[in-house]
Amino acid sequence: MASEEPIISLRNVGKEFKTANGPVTALDDINLDIRRGEIFGIIGLSGAGKSTLVRCINMLETPTSGQVIFEGDNLAAQNDRQKRMARRSMGMIFQQFNLLAQRNILKNVCFPLEIAGVSRQEGRKRAMELLELVGLADRAGAYPAQLSGGQKQRVAIARALATNPKVILCDEATSALDPNTTKSILALLKEINQSMGVTVIVITHEMAVIEAICDRVAIIDQSHIAELGTVSEIFSEPKSRIGRQLILGDAVNQVKFSDSRQLRIIFDGRESTEPIISNLVLACKVPVNIMYAATKDIQGTAMGQMIIQLPEDESDANRIVNYLKSIHIPYEEVTRHDV
Amino acid sequence: MTFDATTISMLKTAIWETFYMVALSSLFAYVIGLPFGIILVVTDNGGIYPIPWLQKILGLVINLLRSVPFLILLFIVLPLSKIVIGTRIGSPAIVIPLTIAAAPYIARVVESSFREIDPGVIEAAKSMGASTWQIIWKVLLPESRPSLLLGAALAVTTILSYSAMAGFTGGGGLGAVAINYGYYRYEPGLMWIAVILLVVMVQIIQEIGTQLSKRGDKRIR
Numbered sequence: 001m002a003s004e005e006p007i008i009s010l011r012n013v014g015k016e017f018k019t020a021n022g023p024v025t026a027l028d029d030i031n032l033d034i035r036r037g038e039i040f041g042i043i044g045l046s047g048a049g050k051s052t053l054v055r056c057i058n059m060l061e062t063p064t065s066g067q068v069i070f071e072g073d074n075l076a077a078q079n080d081r082q083k084r085m086a087r088r089s090m091g092m093i094f095q096q097f098n099l100l101a102q103r104n105i106l107k108n109v110c111f112p113l114e115i116a117g118v119s120r121q122e123g124r125k126r127a128m129e130l131l132e133l134v135g136l137a138d139r140a141g142a143y144p145a146q147l148s149g150g151q152k153q154r155v156a157i158a159r160a161l162a163t164n165p166k167v168i169l170c171d172e173a174t175s176a177l178d179p180n181t182t183k184s185i186l187a188l189l190k191e192i193n194q195s196m197g198v199t200v201i202v203i204t205h206e207m208a209v210i211e212a213i214c215d216r217v218a219i220i221d222q223s224h225i226a227e228l229g230t231v232s233e234i235f236s237e238p239k240s241r242i243g244r245q246l247i248l249g250d251a252v253n254q255v256k257f258s259d260s261r262q263l264r265i266i267f268d269g270r271e272s273t274e275p276i277i278s279n280l281v282l283a284c285k286v287p288v289n290i291m292y293a294a295t296k297d298i299q300g301t302a303m304g305q306m307i308i309q310l311p312e313d314e315s316d317a318n319r320i321v322n323y324l325k326s327i328h329i330p331y332e333e334v335t336r337h338d339v
Numbered sequence: 340m341t342f343d344a345t346t347i348s349m350l351k352t353a354i355w356e357t358f359y360m361v362a363l364s365s366l367f368a369y370v371i372g373l374p375f376g377i378i379l380v381v382t383d384n385g386g387i388y389p390i391p392w393l394q395k396i397l398g399l400v401i402n403l404l405r406s407v408p409f410l411i412l413l414f415i416v417l418p419l420s421k422i423v424i425g426t427r428i429g430s431p432a433i434v435i436p437l438t439i440a441a442a443p444y445i446a447r448v449v450e451s452s453f454r455e456i457d458p459g460v461i462e463a464a465k466s467m468g469a470s471t472w473q474i475i476w477k478v479l480l481p482e483s484r485p486s487l488l489l490g491a492a493l494a495v496t497t498i499l500s501y502s503a504m505a506g507f508t509g510g511g512g513l514g515a516v517a518i519n520y521g522y523y524r525y526e527p528g529l530m531w532i533a534v535i536l537l538v539v540m541v542q543i544i545q546e547i548g549t550q551l552s553k554r555g556d557k558r559i560r
Contacts (some may be wrong), residue, residue: 087467100482104559111464145557163467
């Protein structure tokens with residue numbers, strides 16, 4: 001789906017907030033190209049600046065410097081009216097859903113159409129189609145308070161799609177949902193991306209969300225972009241410390257990293273028929289201690305990672321490293337200082 | 340105390356006078372107070388259309404008006420009633436000071452109702468390209484309706500209690516009955532009847548407000 005032409009380009013975007021304790025930099029010199037039709041992830045820990053970044057894309061926050069180019073226009077230089085018009089081409093969904101509590105869900109979906117000046121009748125028709133799409137047509141008359149979290153987010157997605165936007169911004173859209181609901185909401189976003197060609201920008205602090213649906217990802221840390229690439233690239237070769245932390249994810253909590261050397265071995269699915277660890281043990285004649293192992297589905301490919309502890313003996317350890325090198329299995333050393 | 344036809348018709352008139360003093364003052368006070376309540380929220384720092392200096396000045400004026408005791412305000416404003424409606428005596432004359440006293444109160448009540456709205460919902464409306472006016476009409480007002488109705492019950496009962504003081508300046512209504520008979524003529528019977536009628540009116544207004552608020556609120560199921 002993704003083409004090379006960027007739909008959104010951020011050029012040297014900076015954002016500073018004035019606080020009582022002096023200015024705080026939320027974003028510093030951010031450069032990003034988001035391609036038309038892709039699902040782009042922005043991941044970072046809380047406070048990294050990712051929410052501010054997404055709000056700079058639809059001008060809910062005005063950047064203090066730089067350009068936000070959407071379909072060739074620099075939004076940062078536009079007047080309020082032009083910004084409002086541009087926002088109609090960008091739907092947004094939120095962690096807390098942000099539905100209007102006093103409107104039933106059909107009218108919630110009608111809301112952006114009312115704002116855009118679409119006639120009542122036409123709006124209702126379009127809203128019903130969208131509720132159909134998200135599987136909630138039978139609940140059209142229900143109020144948000146009567147729905148579950150997942151259903152509310154479906155309504156929010158229908159609402160975000162009402163004005164036929166080219167981009168959907170998702171701000172921690174699944175962070176308030178349980179794992180199963182998260183899965184179904186992500187599947188819905190993916191489906192919308194594929195069937196409608198809508199570009200989706202996903203903000204999250206969970207690597208699993210990125211792995212499940214994103215094509216490319218930017219890792220944001222301390223107001224900067226620490227790393228950017230395809231999800232499988234970053235998974236197999238994280239270059240930044242924060243990237244490594246996010247990839248290791250739950251391993252960090254499960255593994256008690258010792259002072260000895262540890263290797264993180266990455267499997268990308270091709271080797272799944274090969275008993276790599278058994279072969280390694282047989283070839284090197286040294287026992288290895290597996291500290292953590294997990295497989296993940298990244299973009300339809302089963303990718304796995306394993307953390308093994310290297311033997312104390314220097315030459316034994318080097319033999320293992322050389323063996324991995326010889327069979328072209330990606331690996332990297334991890335220490336407790338990485339996590 | 341004699342309960343003859345004259346007394347009863349006097350009470351009837353008093354009920355009617357109280358009713359229309361309160362109704363008219365509430366109406367006028369909302370016509371003034373509601374927009375000011377909206378301005379207080381919208382122009383605040385971090386509001387949807389920040390004009391901090393305007394917000395500050397308005398807040399100051401509202402606080403000033405609210406700090407004048409009603410009885411004093413009544414004496415200050417009655418000359419204005421003379422100019423506007425030609426008299427400073429009777430129930431119609433009281434409507435003007437009541438409105439002036441209640442409007443700033445209502446502005447604050449409305450303000451607090453609006454502040455209860457989840458800022459996320461306003462942000463969502465903004466993200467859809469809603470203008471300031473659209474956010475006021477389609478988000479602030481409808482979303483705070485239950486709270487506005489509760490606030491209205493509070494405001495109207497307050498106006499009712501203010502209206503009772505009108506008796507001191509030659510105004511009418513149940514308050515005047517209570518003051519004239521109970522305070523000036525030592526006839527506590529009629530005073531108590533007037534007080535009970537006031538209590539009943541407060542109960543009715545409060546109940547209407549509570550019920551309207553509850554029934555219209557879609558958050559509770």
